[in-house]
Amino acid sequence: MDKASRQFSKIYDKYIEKIYRFIYFKVNSVEISQDLTSETFLKAWQAFQREKINNIPAFLYRTARNLITDYYREKAKFQTVSFQNPSFVDPNQSPQEKAIINSELERVKKALATLEEDQQNALILYYLEGIPVREIAQILEKSENNVRVLIHRALKNLREKLTQV
Amino acid sequence: MTEKELIKNLRQLRKVRPSKDWVITTKQDILGETQTPRLFPFFNPAFAALLLLLIFLGTLEIAKDALPGSPLYPLKKTAQTVSLFFLPPQEKAKASLILAEKRLEELEKISKENLTQNLSPAFKEYTQTKGEAKKEIAKILPQAKDPEKKEFISKIGQIHEKEKQVFATLQISPKELSETKTQDKELVLTLLKTEKIEDEALLKEIEELCQNENYSLALEKIVIYLSKNQNLDKTNP
Numbered sequence: 107m108d109k110a111s112r113q114f115s116k117i118y119d120k121y122i123e124k125i126y127r128f129i130y131f132k133v134n135s136v137e138i139s140q141d142l143t144s145e146t147f148l149k150a151w152q153a154f155q156r157e158k159i160n161n162i163p164a165f166l167y168r169t170a171r172n173l174i175t176d177y178y179r180e181k182a183k184f185q186t187v188s189f190q191n192p193s194f195v196d197p198n199q200s201p202q203e204k205a206i207i208n209s210e211l212e213r214v215k216k217a218l219a220t221l222e223e224d225q226q227n228a229l230i231l232y233y234l235e236g237i238p239v240r241e242i243a244q245i246l247e248k249s250e251n252n253v254r255v256l257i258h259r260a261l262k263n264l265r266e267k268l269t270q271v
Numbered sequence: 272m273t274e275k276e277l278i279k280n281l282r283q284l285r286k287v288r289p290s291k292d293w294v295i296t297t298k299q300d301i302l303g304e305t306q307t308p309r310l311f312p313f314f315n316p317a318f319a320a321l322l323l324l325l326i327f328l329g330t331l332e333i334a335k336d337a338l339p340g341s342p343l344y345p346l347k348k349t350a351q352t353v354s355l356f357f358l359p360p361q362e363k364a365k366a367s368l369i370l371a372e373k374r375l376e377e378l379e380k381i382s383k384e385n386l387t388q389n390l391s392p393a394f395k396e397y398t399q400t401k402g403e404a405k406k407e408i409a410k411i412l413p414q415a416k417d418p419e420k421k422e423f424i425s426k427i428g429q430i431h432e433k434e435k436q437v438f439a440t441l442q443i444s445p446k447e448l449s450e451t452k453t454q455d456k457e458l459v460l461t462l463l464k465t466e467k468i469e470d471e472a473l474l475k476e477i478e479e480l481c482q483n484e485n486y487s488l489a490l491e492k493i494v495i496y497l498s499k500n501q502n503l504d505k506t507n508p
Contacts (some may be wrong), residue, residue, distance in 0.1 A: 111302050118298050126289040140289065144297045151301050214280045233281040261274065268272055 114154050117162055118147060124163075124235050125170050131218060131230055132174050142177060146170045163237070167245040171227070217267040224248075225260030232257050338377055339396045340389035348396070361419070364411045367404035368426045374400045375430060379437045394443070401430070405454040405490075409461045420466075428498045431491050455486035462493050470496060 125146055130139040146169045150159070159165050218226060227246055231237045232253075239257075243250045272280070331350055334343040355366050374397040381389045408423055415423070459481065468474055473496055480489040 115298065115302060118301070122294055122298075123288050127285070127287050130287055131284070136289075140293055140297070143289065144301065147297070148301050210280060211283055214277070215284060218281075218284075229281060233278055234284055261277065265272065265274065265277055268277070 110155060114151055117150070117154075121163065121166050122147070125166055127234060128167065128227075128230055129170055129174060131215065131234075132223075132226065133177065134215075134219060138177065142170065142173045145173055149173075161244055163241065164245045167231070168247075213268060214264075217264055220267055221260055221263055224256055225263060228253060228256040229260045229264065338381055338386065338389050339392035340386075344392075360407070360411050361415070364404070364407040364423070365426075367400070367407045368423065368430070371397070371401040371404040372426075372430055372433070375433055375437060378441075379433075382437060382440050390441070402454040405458045409454070409457045412458075412461050413465050424494055424497045427490075428494045431494060452484065452486055455490050456481075456484075459486050459489050459493060462490075462497070466493070466497055468493070468496060469500075 126139055126143045129142045133139055146166060149169050150166055153159060231242045231245060239250050239253050243253045246253065330346060334347040337343040337347045351370060355363055358366055378393045378397050381393045473492060477489045477492055
């Protein structure tokens, strides 16, 4: 394995789960998430060989967002319901606990999918991935203040949606 | 659901992960090569260098007790020679004497443990090191200060005494130390020039010994005289 491959291999290992999750909460399908994630990394690898990428996470999330947009454009916002929906529960929990947690998280997941794209992105990147506001601002190409407002509004909206449900 | 609970639930969504098999095969597809599992994933150049250094230091530690004629002895000898190389002349002369004493101790150990096969190389090592030490002392003696001269002469005297005992056990005649004749001669001449010997009889005896090329005995007599009289301050007021 040459130097570039080794470097990209490390980038892949660091971001593969994050990008996969980012895509999954938008397309709600394991198969499509896998396809779009691998395409994201393939594009990143091609770019990595061609030029110097200054901000790797920003590049990966931007590529993933573009691919998601293309996907919805082509499929006319058709969402596939996957047969491989992942379980959120710990296998050691009792069946009752599993059922409660699964239903709670399913509700959150569904409510999250109904938010505007920017708000969705802000919540996923901030709360799920734990990315600092400064980096989210670079990824979403917004100011830090805008991102803070987005996170605040997104959380408020998500709570309202969950209360309505 | 409170805001805190909602944030907690959002964080729980991190449990969504791609399958491990898919992650591995996708990586292979993208990078276009099969990644063979490495036998030692932690093995990198830095680790290899550290390992080599540890092996070297470990071997050096073991070699500390090696005797002449044993496989690890050259390593011990090289380490000692290298350490002498970086010393200033004064310190080098002192260290050479200490090294000669160590070689004599090795010879003594070999004699005590009756390691006959190591005897010849040990004897050779001792005569060589002693010769080198005398050479170094002859070089620095004219410029040395009195306390240093006293120290050198006292040390040479100690080595001579010890040598006598070891050689008596091994039934070696001092004449067999012919390899150090040149160095003995050099040191005797230096001492005669730099030190004041007032004993006329001794001076005559030394002269005769030098004429007979028995420099080792001449050196011994000078050293004994100087050690007893401690008259070095007369030469260096």
